[in-house]
Amino acid sequence: MNATRRQVLMFAGGSAVGVMFTPAPWRLITDTALWSENWPGIPAPPRGEIHTRFTNCSICTAGCAVRARCVGDQPVELAGVAGHPISRGALCPFGIVGHHLPYIPARLKEGPVGQAAAAIAGGLAKCGPAEFVVTLDLQPGRTASWTYRRAMGALKNGRYIAPSVDAQVAVDLSKARTVLSFGVPVLDGWGTPGIVNAARAGFRLIQIDAVESRTASMADRWFRVRPNSEEVLAAALAGRISPAQAADATGLAVAEIAALAQELEQGGPVLVLGSSQLESTVGTVVARHETPVPGEWKKSAPVTDLASLPDRSVRVLLIDESMPGGYLQWSAIARKLVADNPVVVTFAASPEGYARHANYALPVAVYPEVSGDVPPAIDSVASTFRIASPLVSPPSGMVNPESFIATAAGLSTGDTLRERADAIHKSARGAVFTYADGQSQPLKDMKPDDFWKVLNAGGCWIDEPGAQTAAKLTFGTAARPPEEESDLPLAIVVARETASGIPLLSKVYRESNLRLAPGYVALNPACGLEDGSQAIFETLLGKATVGVTLDSGIPPGVAQVSATPALLDLCAAGARAKVVRS
Amino acid sequence: MMSGRSIPFLAGVTAALAAGWLAFPRAIYRSQPEPVNFSHKIHADKAGAKCEDCHTFRDDGSFAGLPALDKCTGCHSAPMGTTSAEKSFIDNYVTPNRQPQWVSYARQPENVSFSHAAHVKRAKMACETCHGNTGSSDTLRPFQIDRISGYSRDIWKTPGTSHGMKMADCVECHRRQGLEHSCLDCHK
Amino acid sequence: MTSANKPIRAARYGMTIDLDRCNGCGACMLACAVENNVPPAHEAATDRKGLTWLRVYKVDNGEAYPGRRTAFVPVMCQHCGNETPCVHVCPQQAVDIDPATGVVGEMPQRCLGCRYCMAACPYHARYFNWWDPAWPLGMEKMLNPGVTPRMRGVVEKCNFCHGRWHAAKEAAAAAGKPDTPVEYTPACVEACPTGAIHFGDLNDPGSTVAKEAAEPGSFRLLEKLNTQPKVYYRSQKEWVRQVASAPRPSAAKEKDRG
């Protein structure tokens, strides 16, 4: 018994010794090490031929030209198009990761298309004489926008609503020697990066900002005023009120205001942004020619704003947020809806916008899946026409809001983009810049088909510059009088530099503290909350859970709120808030 | 000491040696047949003389690697000859226009950045130097893949050559050329 | 490692970054992540467990409102040229410096994840993969074939976009052009909308970087450590040049998030 046990042990010992003299153990440690190079879960990038394709970015109206490095037909890297007369090769951080937009985690995958159509038809039938069918277009000025206006025009009580009405006025940064900005993020997502950077050396930037925004920190001069007191300062500079009055409201010294006023005297031409009180020097603002459209499109609903509608009058509301622009607070919209079950349909890529309130949320394709034109940028002195042509194919089940709304309104449309392009070609104005060869040629030397081809393969039509005028440019959020009285401790400042849900943007707001993350509120470090902690954000309109970011650039008594719809819905103009530990 | 008591010990040693040298080297690989029984030899004679005729370079200098079906259908739109291999190729791939899923014997690990242009065009190396006699083979030997690391058997030893395609083999040649600078020369 | 190598026309790739132009938009950080297949953050990741080969820091002069000034400092691997701290601490030659380019290279597949190099790096330019990389379903189709994704448990860092270097080298080989040094542009340089970053061969006196690096306003981070970084920063503002020196505990106290 004992003996056999010993034999077994010796056999084992023997094989242990023996195996050391075979390749087995050494090969096994090598192989396990090699396995750790490509163990499960580590994707292998697709191989294939490298192509270059061109398009225009339609994330915002800057519509920067994009050069896409593609493997097979899959875009893997986006960059600007050098030599482009408008975007000048620049691309903003969001544009750089634009091709990841289809992969936002919260993307709408499907929606009740049939039911929505039926509900709309029902709503149209039920629509009384004093009731309206409304299309709210968050990004006006597109060809699709024209289709909406035509569709609403085709209905007897259709209305077309857009957040910003005046689309034809543009600024000419190259003409300004001083830019006076009331809370407008001039250097950070307001205009076309290429244009702003090219002009930057030419003007002195004076930023009026309640917090140290990225623009404020890069401005030549930054005046920190009390939140929502920008317009008071503007009034003082316009001479409507005395510097003393302004001083109390803004928290600036009288001397400072006087000095600023003088600076503007000498610093002309002055371009004023974000104020309804001050007018820019003639020359810094231009009235662009309208990008031509087919004549028959003209008989369509005018562009109006929400205020023009009486309360409780909207029976059917169709919202196109497929290309998000300015966001209208929901409470303002809800006030306009009829009392007995109105029909609200939104066309959205993400459930985080109006989809939270609509009866039907229909999924749409996003950049760079879908073909659509980008309205001219605010700082482009000439009208433009550029098409964001798709780089990838959209997932199935996506709805095209343009044709959906047209059909709902009984309007028959063809290929509207092509019709628009032909109309532009007929005008024979301006020039066409082709991305592939970097050449620019007059439109009149081009055949319609070539023009159309260029537009889709990466090209841009640029009109002749518009006439110089003067205007009050109140875009951004020029502070309106508070809509409510509230004794909450914090004044609200909305950060327009918010990142969308593109996964890789975590680099700039979670893996570093460069930008304010969506759903976050920035507070002064002395606020008593921990950096990165969760808290309850509360205004008179309600409360929401937010993340807290501590930023010494935010003065005490101020909360800088990321412009996510859920938070914007809580922030009426001039509203105050409190942030408490959750 | 060398008494009967050490017999089990020696038995153990022998068993281990046998297993390690005979069984293990076979067991470690998994075999996978190529989709079509392709003869490089015949094609070298009949179709194109040079490897580059099928294993082409793209305009940008990158290497296309294994040819796609359209290369074949240039001649094989209809059966050429009556071999069963020919028939199955036509039936399974040409007629339904399906890409044959070739497996590359010489597929390098993902983190290797190998430039055929640099070796073939700049250094004027012959394909055989690394790929051995594959070009003159009459049949496609089954593709053998390491069960654990998932790398091709040729990486360890390429038939028809005295070497494999391990890093050591690359380094050895680069060192002779005095062209060995840093890891990222060849790794990505 | 290098044994009796052919004499090469050695390049010394370097960068100059104009801090007066940088407006902290973050385009460089994202372009870098896209180019180098750096995965999006794991939900538990923070700015201390993240992967940002290139990280833009927001710095200020430590003063309160009227006097307060802010600048943005992009920090990537500084590619130290002298006693490169990370190179000689790595126990298994996963880090080396390329004599042909001066680029400090790191091989994640050789790395055992001891993180000694991270402790050694004064610029915190090295990042550890605390998680296996993960992309939203389908997004891995958009990975760059020029760079391998890394696995969990290894260190990685900026290598001046070596994927692009390889591509340029191959193109040169195909076209029969000389390949040392090859001309190429790293992703961050290409992406910077304000053109604040320049890249080139510091050994070539004609190059922009060589010229700019020699200008008075240019400086390097922690120069006194004598690690001879190849990334030069430039600013006309005295206080901005100060950020290159050792920390100021008093001021740094309240400097929490920027």
Added chain:
Amino acid sequence: MDKQLIARGVSRCPALKFLLWIAPWVALFLFGLYAAALCLIKGLNQTNMDNRFAFGLWIFLDLTVIALGAGAFFTGFLLYILKLDELSSVINSAVVIGLVCYSGAIAVLMVDVGQPLRAWFTFWYPNVHSMLTEVTFCLSCYLTVLAIEYVPIVLRNRKLRQIPSLLVFEFELHKLIYVLAGVGTFLSFFHQGSLGGLYGVLRGRPFAFREGLGLWPSTFFLFILSAAAVGPSFILLTTWMVQIITRKRLVRPEVLQLLGRISGTLLSVYVLAKSVDTLVWINRTSPETGFQAWQYYSWKPFGSWILVAEIVVCGLVPALMLLMPKLRCRTGWLVTGAFLACMGVALNRFVLTVQTLALPTLSFDRFLDYTPSWQETATFLAVVAYGVLVYSFSFRYFQLFPQERELKLETPEVEESELVGRY
């Protein structure tokens, strides 16, 4: 039931009692293994380390444990090379402690690296310039030495002695002991040093960076000295503790006092060297790299008190305690002194590991804090438990203290009855 395994002439507690003693340690050990498994399977995201705190609890305690384990080589050195025969009465215990410390430390290191499957690359593609390579080689070699030194202790077990071939083997092995002691000493000196060098070479971390004396930075030599100094202290401590726990007299008091004296002497040398080094660093090394030394201590909680605590309270004070014969002969003072000495080294390793990483290097850095996660703590506790277990078994079945038998005969029978205590 395990009577025939226990050495003749010594008494050990009943098996049941022994089981009760080890049960909690086994539990702790298993819990720790679970935590370690988490780190290995899910990855190091289970820890609270991060890109800035690349090293944490594990490295700190590894350095400490290895310093304390130095008793093994240094006692061996004194006994076999310098022929201090009194020490033969603790050498076995010293070897076991060394084995435990080193194997434990290496086990934790395997969890600490992100890719343990590639750890062997260090042997295959070694970077000879790296201190860590030096450490890895010496540690693994010395662990082997310790294992070989441990074998005779095992083989002298009553049961195993019955196998003649093993007896022969043991005898042959014992002849090697001088060689082993020599090799061990050399290796240990070397890796204790390279562990110090680990930080001294960090040019990028001016707080840790030290100028070189010859090939190595000063910390290289300081680590050797400090390790040699506290090694004996730790053996003294453990022996004393075992005596308390087992309520047995295992070694003569003189032996402990001798250990104390050795410790004290070396400690005073170390304190002197350390002070000189610190002064040079404050006045030359650090300023030259652009860092004023006072800066480091302006980040709370790491005030200059930490320097005082390290050099005076846990350096000079215990050195004096152990050097003064009057104090040394009182167990209380002796043990306290030894304890303080060990604390001092622990503190030194803590400062080099944690404070070095906590301090900012760039002007826009933050001063960082770090608290180990439960997985980190548990993993390390597993090593402690493992140590206790190995030691307990060794003590029960092997002859760790040769003097124990004689001392037992000397002790009067009366006490014997109740002295057959625990163990």
